[in-house]
Amino acid sequence: MRLQKLILEQFRNYKNLELSFDPQEPMTYIVGPNAQGKTNILESIYLLALTKSFRTTKQQDMIGWEYEYARVKGIFEEDADEEARSESPQSLELEAFLGKPPNPQKSFKKNQVKTGAANFIGNCQVVFFHPEDLNMLYLGPDLRRAYLNVISVQVNRKYFSSLRSYLKVLKQRNALLHAIKDQRATPGELDVWDEQLVEHGSYLMFERAQTIQYFQNQLASTYQKISEGDENVKIIYHHTLHDIENPEELSLQNWRAHFSEQLDRTRPRDLQALVTTIGPHRDDLNFSFDGLNLAACASRGEYRSLLLALKLIELKFFEERSNQKPILLLDDVFSELDPKRQNLLLQAIEGHQTIITTTHLNDEAATGGPMRTHRNLNVRPGKYLEVSQGIIHEPTA
Numbered sequence: 001m002r003l004q005k006l007i008l009e010q011f012r013n014y015k016n017l018e019l020s021f022d023p024q025e026p027m028t029y030i031v032g033p034n035a036q037g038k039t040n041i042l043e044s045i046y047l048l049a050l051t052k053s054f055r056t057t058k059q060q061d062m063i064g065w066e067y068e069y070a071r072v073k074g075i076f077e078e079d080a081d082e083e084a085r086s087e088s089p090q091s092l093e094l095e096a097f098l099g100k101p102p103n104p105q106k107s108f109k110k111n112q113v114k115t116g117a118a119n120f121i122g123n124c125q126v127v128f129f130h131p132e133d134l135n136m137l138y139l140g141p142d143l144r145r146a147y148l149n150v151i152s153v154q155v156n157r158k159y160f161s162s163l164r165s166y167l168k169v170l171k172q173r174n175a176l177l178h179a180i181k182d183q184r185a186t187p188g189e190l191d192v193w194d195e196q197l198v199e200h201g202s203y204l205m206f207e208r209a210q211t212i213q214y215f216q217n218q219l220a221s222t223y224q225k226i227s228e229g230d231e232n233v234k235i236i237y238h239h240t241l242h243d244i245e246n247p248e249e250l251s252l253q254n255w256r257a258h259f260s261e262q263l264d265r266t267r268p269r270d271l272q273a274l275v276t277t278i279g280p281h282r283d284d285l286n287f288s289f290d291g292l293n294l295a296a297c298a299s300r301g302e303y304r305s306l307l308l309a310l311k312l313i314e315l316k317f318f319e320e321r322s323n324q325k326p327i328l329l330l331d332d333v334f335s336e337l338d339p340k341r342q343n344l345l346l347q348a349i350e351g352h353q354t355i356i357t358t359t360h361l362n363d364e365a366a367t368g369g370p371m372r373t374h375r376n377l378n379v380r381p382g383k384y385l386e387v388s389q390g391i392i393h394e395p396t397a
């Protein structure tokens with residue numbers, strides 16, 4: 001997948017922007033001082049891929065302060081089907097519209113036809129990488145679940161709709177637990193919600209187990225390339241069900257059977273706790289080095305290497321699952337990596353459209369040409385765009 005043109009209307013600090021990407025040049029650098037609008041560009045592309053932002057849950061935040069709505073439009077070209085060589089690449093137009101209260105609508109169009117979020121998501125895939133991703137490795141499990149979800153929804157529509165349904169049913173079930181305590185409802189009323197919780201929740205756990213297994217299979221060798229050490233690094237699916245030895249081997253049907261049976265068993269506990277105590281909403285990912293939990297032993301450098309390894313595996317995962325190369329959005333990450341890791345990343349992304357934001361480029365590098373190093377930042381030839389207060393221009397050489 002390749003982004004050819006990005007059009008922003010009243011999105012963050014861009015009043016009107018029309019940005020064309022060079023079809024011959026996979027690398028685009030967005031360069032400028034702090035707070036000029038570099039990340040905003042990546043956020044708008046992310047919105048087209050995932051129907052939401054990576055840094056706010058309030059869509060209003062993305063609308064220009066003085067305006068009532070924002071519109072983001074992307075024109076893409078799909079990768080040509082290599083098997084059917086004669087087939088020319090398909091063009092794709094994606095549009096997101098965000099309204100502000102009192103008209104807070106959020107709507108999507110694919111090729112100019114209105115479509116729901118479930119059909120919009122996954123048309124274009126992105127691997128987004130920013131320094132704050134490190135938080136995911138050591139802060140709360142909700143960040144790791146979000147990480148898994150962001151990967152899964154982009155390659156699997158059923159995952160997206162199951163997740164949405166699951167969270168809705170979970171909320172209703174939890175409300176019912178309260179109603180039962182207040183004697184406004186009876187425990188028997190839980191049956192119908194439990195059935196749906198099992199239906200959607202089992203699918204989520206089944207898919208997560210498969211995805212984590214894919215990552216696990218690639219992790220040791222990918223990590224070894226990045227880090228000097230020979231730690232045995234593992235990623236483990238931590239789910240809330242008992243008596244499951246190898247989650248990746250469990251069929252969907254068996255996930256259902258286990259979840260259903262255990263949900264019945266934990267019902268008394270849930271009625272006391274007034275929340276649903278098992279299910280994929282409580283899942284986690286555990287990372288370990290030589291059998292020790294990451295938090296107990298990893299250095300900052302090891303965290304960085306692990307995160308980079310995960311990103312490289314993501315790239316492969318998307319490509320294998322969707323037959324399209326994802327677009328890479330790299331937000332200020334190069335300055336966080338040493339030259340060796342910068343080079344590994346550059347090798348891995350070769351041939352992928354990549355949009356990189358950075359504050360660190362000098363005039364010399366901005367003229368392109370062969371690879372130059374500036375402040376330990378490896379720079380490849382590419383298209384350079386300078387951003388200043390929501391205005392983008394190509395630097396004059």
Ligand SMILES: Nc1ncnc2c1ncn2[C@@H]1O[C@H](COP(=O)(O)OP(=O)(O)OP(=O)(O)O)[C@@H](O)[C@H]1O
Binds near residue numbers: 040041063065357
């Ligand atoms: N809804 C909005 N309307 C108008 N301007 C906004 C809105 N939201 C953010 N901004 C402005 O956008 C700018 C920040 O943009 P962005 O986060 O893309 O900066 P950046 O170039 O990535 O900076 P840094 O290098 O610090 O990461 C700030 O000037 C902020 O005031």
Ligand SMILES: [Mg+2]
Binds near residue numbers: 038039040331357
């Ligand atoms: Mg930024």
